[in-house]
Every structure is written in C-alpha cells, then in structure tokens.
Amino acid sequence: MDKRKLSIKSDQDITVTRNRYGSGYKNKSIFLHEQKKLDPTSRETKQAINEINETYDPDAWLDQFKSKVFEFCSEKNIPTEWVENPGDDITLSLQLRNKYQHIIGARQAGLCLFEIHCCRDSLRQGKHENATTQALRLVQSYSNFLISTLEPTLNKGTHTSKNFKKPAKLTEHELQECFRYFEENKINPDTEIKYTAQKRWELTTKFCSKAFGKEIAPRTLDKKYAKIKNK
Structure with a gap:
C-alpha cells in the first residue's frame, strides 16, 4: 500500500x-x-447496529434517489407541488423527458424517476427479480444524471478543484442553530430509541444543508461543538 x-x-x-x-x-x-x-456491549453499539440495519430498507433508498430528483427540479424551477401519488411520478417523468428536455439533466432525471416507480411497483407486487433489475437500471440512470449535471463544468477543459464550489464557512448564527438542532434531536421519534452521537451529527449536517445550503462534515461540527463546550 x-x-x-x-x-x-x-x-x-x-x-x-x-x-x-x-x-x-x-x-x-x-x-x-x-x-x-465501539464497545461491543454498549448501548451505542446496539443503536449503531440498528441504524445499519435500517439502511437495508429499499423504500428508504428509493426515497433518497427521488429526493435528489426533486431537489434538481426545485433548482431548475420545475413545479412538483402537484405530485401526490405514484401516477403523478410517471407524469413528471414524462414531462422531464419531453417538456423540459432543453434543461441539462432533465431527461436523465426523468429516467431516474421512471426506474424508481417501476422498482417500487415490483417490490409491492413481490416481483423481487424484476425489482433487482430495475434497481440496477436506476444505478446506471442516476450515474448518467449526475454526469449530465456536471457536464458543462467537465467540458471546460480544466479539471481542477477551481471549477467546483468550495464549502462555504458557517456564520456564528448558523453554527449556533446547528448546535441547537443537535442538542434537541436526541431520540428517534419513531422508535423512541436514543440516537448515537454520530447519528445525531449526521442528521445535523443534513439540517445544515437544507437550512443554509452549506455542506459540512459531521466530524467538523463535532470538533467545533467540543471547543465551545470546553471553554
């Protein structure tokens, strides 16, 4: 190595x-x-195992892919408020591939949405072989979607980090809001089991991204929080 x-x-x-x-x-x-x-006998370890097991929920994964498509639509001012049921997902998929195909990435986003719908429908019907195939097709479609959104930058000819946005620093107010979120969200509302500290920081970084549009690593937030507490 x-x-x-x-x-x-x-x-x-x-x-x-x-x-x-x-x-x-x-x-x-x-x-x-x-x-x-981790201590194998600790409650934190047991909670971590439960959280890992939750990552095997196919619906949760499909929801993550779908949320990325909807984030793209929001950024491109493509209306999605009317989407309420699975049939609407198909309609939006067709719109992305036809009505909005002039937007870079829209056609690929539409294909992702179609594969998500098909995979979920196959799971519902117990057609697991079909669902597996559609999940693999979704991986390819999502890869194409990501590449399509980066294509203008990649084609500039200068493949350096200067072409990409550097993470923006959080203001003092934003940091305090993140710490407040971390302190208030200790228990899973569905299971009423305490989150591990690592899981709480992961949730806090998601809150930060959604609330302020800024990306920050869970460990970075943890260190900043520790410095304040140790003062």
Missing part, C-alpha cells in the same frame, strides 16, 4: 481516511472513510 496516497488522521477513538491525489499528493478527496472504536 502506498501511504503517500492516503491521508489518515486519528482523534481519540475515531480514524478518518481520505485519498490524496495531484502533484505531490497535496489534494485530498472530498470522500472519506470514518472508523470508530
């Missing part, structure tokens, strides 16, 4: 690993791998 191509940072019981690239491997990937040591 070439350790020059990896950035490894450890802080107490958490290790964060990123790939390095570029001249002298000075650039770090935005994608990270976070490992945390």
Whole structure:
C-alpha cells in the first residue's frame, strides 16, 4: 500500500481516511472513510447496529434517489407541488423527458424517476427479480444524471478543484442553530430509541444543508461543538 496516497488522521477513538491525489499528493478527496472504536456491549453499539440495519430498507433508498430528483427540479424551477401519488411520478417523468428536455439533466432525471416507480411497483407486487433489475437500471440512470449535471463544468477543459464550489464557512448564527438542532434531536421519534452521537451529527449536517445550503462534515461540527463546550 502506498501511504503517500492516503491521508489518515486519528482523534481519540475515531480514524478518518481520505485519498490524496495531484502533484505531490497535496489534494485530498472530498470522500472519506470514518472508523470508530465501539464497545461491543454498549448501548451505542446496539443503536449503531440498528441504524445499519435500517439502511437495508429499499423504500428508504428509493426515497433518497427521488429526493435528489426533486431537489434538481426545485433548482431548475420545475413545479412538483402537484405530485401526490405514484401516477403523478410517471407524469413528471414524462414531462422531464419531453417538456423540459432543453434543461441539462432533465431527461436523465426523468429516467431516474421512471426506474424508481417501476422498482417500487415490483417490490409491492413481490416481483423481487424484476425489482433487482430495475434497481440496477436506476444505478446506471442516476450515474448518467449526475454526469449530465456536471457536464458543462467537465467540458471546460480544466479539471481542477477551481471549477467546483468550495464549502462555504458557517456564520456564528448558523453554527449556533446547528448546535441547537443537535442538542434537541436526541431520540428517534419513531422508535423512541436514543440516537448515537454520530447519528445525531449526521442528521445535523443534513439540517445544515437544507437550512443554509452549506455542506459540512459531521466530524467538523463535532470538533467545533467540543471547543465551545470546553471553554
């Protein structure tokens, strides 16, 4: 293993690993791998296992893909307020592929929505082989969707990080709002089981993205929170 191509940072019981690239491997990937040591008998570990098990819910995954399509529609001012049932999803899919195909990414978004609908319908009917095939088709469609939205940037000819937006810093007010959200959301409202600290920070980063349109890593928020508490 070439350790020059990896950035490894450890802080107490958490290790964060990123790939390095570029001249002298000075650039770090935005994608990270976070490992945390847990006591196998602790409640936190049991909660973490439950949260992992929840990731195997196919409907939850399909909802995530669908939410990305709707985020795209919102950014492009494509109306979706009228979408209330599965039949409306198909109508929107057709609109994206026809009425809005002049918008880069719209046709691919429409194909994603179609595959989501078909996969969900096959699951409902117990046709698991069909659902698996449609899920794989969705992966390909979603990949094409992401590439299509980045195509204008990628085709500029300069493939450097300067073409992409750097994460915006949070204001003091925004940080306080994130900390308030973290402190208030301790229990899963559906199961009434306490969230792990890691899960709470993950939920807080999602709140931050939705409320302020800014991306920040859960670990970064955790460190900022700890500094304030230790003052």
